[in-house]
Amino acid sequence: MVKAGFQNQYCANHPDRAGSALCMTCRKIVCQECATQWDGINYCVACLALRRDASRESSTALQWVLWAAVVLGLFFVASHLIVWTGVNFARMF
Amino acid sequence: MLGILLAYLLALYGRAVFIRACNLRLRSVSLRPSAIWRVPLAQAATYLYTSLITLVLFYSFALTFLAIPMVLVLIGLSAATYPFNERLDLIRPFKEIWQSLTQLKILLAVSFVFSVALLLAFVNLNAAFQFSLGLVSEVAGLDMPAWERIFSGNHFKLLVFAGACMAVEPFWLAANVVYIRKLKAKHSGEDMRLWFDLIHAGRAS
Structure with a gap:
């Protein structure tokens, strides 16, 4: 289906090969060997590697500590704001 | 405070489980029911962070009334985009929300529609309670001044409003999930895949 549109175009990685798929991330035309389908969507080798690395990277301990500090601070501010807004609304009505 | x-x-x-279930259904992924309850930790943590920020924004602007629709859009988007944050990050979730604001008109229209729905739900719930009270006192002939006082108080109206919010919220969240899903499908080419699937299904039948 998609292949029909790439008859006169060539793979971005292998200029001697005919293009057979369009990478849906970088929009490069790639050959059958360079294209991989993931969840039904075509990706080139580089974009697939980027996606795989992104899903493999885990959060560091420092990120979790930072997150906990920010969330605690936000919760403190939010709970006080809720009470303050509630008191002001009660005065209005 | 702990409460x-x-x-x-x-x-x-x-909310997180509901959005996860909506997303999985839209992707036609079938999981065991117990797996739907297991929200990935990084996604849940990111959602807690973004929701607290939107909560602070909401209560900061609540008294102005004018900024509420915009903050509601942000609350909806922070909920609908949380499954796309696979890593704990303090900046990336907002990039995701910012990228989702491309069709602001649709988002504001959704907010408007659900504000009207909330108003209608509130009026209907309130009317249902008043009608029940009237029915009990008129038909059964019971004099219920204490109940009438409770049903006309501000606290009761706030309770009914909370009930109306609970009735409308799942539909509002689902609308936001569908919006994000369609936007992502356009960017990733999944809409083309679905279109081809439809053509195939049409030819097969």
């Missing part, structure tokens, strides 16, 4: 925190966490977890 508020626990209630908030429970409500947030409920």
